[in-house]
Amino acid sequence: MRLVVDANVVVSALAKDGAVRTAIRISADDVLTPWYVHAEIDAHRDEIRDKSGLSQEAFDALIEELFRHIEVIPRGEMVPHLHEAAREMRAYDPDDTFYAAGVLAVDGTVVSNDQAFEKQSLVPHIWTSEFVERALGLEDEDG
Numbered sequence: 001m002r003l004v005v006d007a008n009v010v011v012s013a014l015a016k017d018g019a020v021r022t023a024i025r026i027s028a029d030d031v032l033t034p035w036y037v038h039a040e041i042d043a044h045r046d047e048i049r050d051k052s053g054l055s056q057e058a059f060d061a062l063i064e065e066l067f068r069h070i071e072v073i074p075r076g077e078m079v080p081h082l083h084e085a086a087r088e089m090r091a092y093d094p095d096d097t098f099y100a101a102g103v104l105a106v107d108g109t110v111v112s113n114d115q116a117f118e119k120q121s122l123v124p125h126i127w128t129s130e131f132v133e134r135a136l137g138l139e140d141e142d143g
Contacts, residue, residue, distance in 0.1 A: 014063065084102040
């Protein structure tokens, strides 16, 4: 399965050495994120690093290490899907358009705790907790 994680999932993995970070590291699924998530991290770098308690050097190393497990979806692959994604997401949360376009580009599933994805019908969605359970092998055998 190809799982497109939103920026909040990546930030969670950076801010705390917990289940989300572990899930990204060990997931048997392909974990992806849109190209601009790096810019979002950079815009909030100091705040995220402060929450993590890591030194600048350790934080930079963590970003590099996590992105060895997260494939970045290039902007060019998402562009052909932006119109369709925008048409669907404008009724729920226009800020999530790029995630929907990314999911369409890679034929994947979005991982997000954003309620907008639960309401829309364009792309498949799972909650972050479901991603963690899946990666850690804690899924219920019935689904």
